[in-house]
């Protein structure tokens with residue numbers, strides 16, 4: 001089995017003995033996202049210790065209250081100067097519609113920060129798929145992955161045409177909608193992800209589930225598992241490279 005790509009994991013939330021299983025494990029390459037300022041600091045720290053981990057800093061839309069304190073934004077900007085990715089950031093109209101106005105205001109600040117620094121984004125867009133794409137259109141940001149994409153099928157072409165990626169979550173094992181997305185999306189935009197340690201309908205999402213999710217994707221796409229692994233790894237390395245992140249394992253991947 002080739003390397004396992006986890007393009008969206010909340011590594012900072014896992015207990016140390018679990019982190020140790022993935023950290024510097026050559027089988028895995030991870031993009032570790034953050035939820036707030038303390039977790040952003042922890043994620044940067046982890047990426048410094050684990051050479052297979054790329055850090056993303058950010059404030060999750062679920063953690064956005066009525067107002068974003070100015071000092072929090074300044075602290076995030078300072079942390080952003082140390083990494084190449086912002087995440088988990090975005091908009092959520094499905095689970096936290098009440099704070100949407102503040103979310104939008106903050107997301108625009110994130111987008112201009114990403115544009116200014118040439119950074120990549122790991123985006124949460126539950127119930128706000130269309131709005132997120134509309135907002136992105138106003139900024140020059142190249143490295144974009146829309147995590148756990150289950151949005152309308154008719155957005156897939158636009159996402160692909162813009163050179164963005166979609167995260168296919170291991171929940172596709174039980175989520176029919178996610179399998180339909182895989183069927184319809186071009187192979188060149190797919191990234192695998194766990195979103196660990198989140199749990200979905202009783203299923204604990206972990207990077208260890210990715211190989212079995214890969215087998216399902218391989219069936220759905222009608223491509224051999226080796227071919228699929230190579231394609232996903234190539235997509236992930238393309239995604240990271242667009243944001244100027246060049247981890248050491250990239251040397252092993254053919255450009």
Ligand SMILES: [Zn+2]
Pocket residue numbers: 008010033088195
């Ligand atoms: Zn997440």
